[in-house]
Amino acid sequence: MTRLLFPLLLVAAAISVEAAESKTDVAQAIQGTPEIDGKIDDAWKKAPAVHVNKPITDLLAIDPKEIATAAVQFMYDDEHLYALWIVKDSALSADSSDDWAQDSVELVLDKNHQGSTFYEDEDAQYRVNFEGKLSGQGAGYDAGDLKAATVKTDIGYIVEMAIRIDNTELKTGAKLGLELQVNDDHDSGSRDAIAKWHHTEDDSWEDTSNFGTLELK
Ligand code: BGC
């Protein structure tokens, strides 16, 4: 009995490790059209969350236990991708003159899912700071495509984003390349930490080859 049970346990352990790993590779968006007001509509309750909590070790200036992190959920309709970010950040700052060094969230999209090592025409970086200031970069970034609402909370802030997408069909089964990032100015007036969802280097703004996948359900 024990002789049989042991290999079975090993197989079960291997399967559960694989399931845990694949969770950080794939995020899912459900159909829906939320109001972009920073309030959490009921529709969000059905959208699965992914966690943006892996520090970029090379750039870490504070205790990893103190870095800003986020849980993110997604919805989509014919024209937009929506993301709801619940950010945990104990000290909010927009002191830096660089948008990417202020307390902010970033969603980067490889809309044709090519995984290129440079930004193709449709690849774009969308950023929103905790005060609702919008910014972005990349060949596919058009400021008119991004809308957001932010609300401060006891634990940090909420960002609700709408990204207009007109060069990729948003339909069930479609897959896009995705990375998520939280920038954290803890107390220095510059960036003290970056937390990411998938890849743990600061390269997502120029290289889409290490993105995870967003599946439209
Ligand atoms: C990166 C910065 C980079 C900026 C460019 C951010 O996501 O973390 O290092 O300079 O994007 O837009």
Ligand code: CA
């Ligand atoms: Ca902060």
